[in-house]
Amino acid sequence: xxxxxxxxxxxxxxxxxxxxxxxxxxxxxxxxxxxxxNDDIDKLIKTxxxxxxxxxxxxxxxxxxxxxxxxxxxxxxxxxxxFYPNSKIIAKKR
Numbered sequence: 001x002x003x004x005x006x007x008x009x010x011x012x013x014x015x016x017x018x019x020x021x022x023x024x025x026x027x028x029x030x031x032x033x034x035x036x037x038n039d040d041i042d043k044l045i046k047t048x049x050x051x052x053x054x055x056x057x058x059x060x061x062x063x064x065x066x067x068x069x070x071x072x073x074x075x076x077x078x079x080x081x082x083f084y085p086n087s088k089i090i091a092k093k094r
Contacts, residue, residue, distance in 0.1 A: 003030050003041055005083060012082040029075035036061045041079060050088050052076065 003009065006027060013023045030041050037044060037060060044052050056072050058064070064072070080087040 003027065003034065005042070009079060009082055013078070016078075016081070018078070025071075026075045026078055029072045030079055032061070032064075033072050033076065041076075042083070045076075045080060045084055045087065045089065053089060 009030070010023055010027060013026060018026060033044075033056065034041050037055060044055075048055065053073055053076065056069055056076070058069070061069065061072070077090050080089045084090075
C-alpha cells in the first residue's frame with residue numbers, strides 16, 4: 001500500500017533533518033498505522049485530530065512494542081509537520 005502523499009513526504013524528510021534509511025522507516029510507520037486502523041492517514045488526521053495519537057496503542061496495534069508505538073507517533077507528528085503545520089498533534093507530548 002502506498003500513502004497518497006508518499007513521494008512528497010519522502011522529499012520533505014531529508015530537508016528536515018531525516019536521512020538515509022530513516023526516511024523509509026518513517027514512511028513504513030505511517031503505512032503500518034494506516035493498515036492497523038484501516039484508513040488513510042490524511043483522513044485520520046482530519047477526523048480524529050489529537051485523538052489519533054491516543055489510538056496508537058496496543059489495542060489497535062497489538063504486536064507492536066512500546067518503542068514501536070512511540071516511533072509511529074513520531075512519524076505521525078513528522079507527517080503533520082509536513083502537511084498540517086498548524087495541527088495540534090505536533091505539539092502533543094507522548
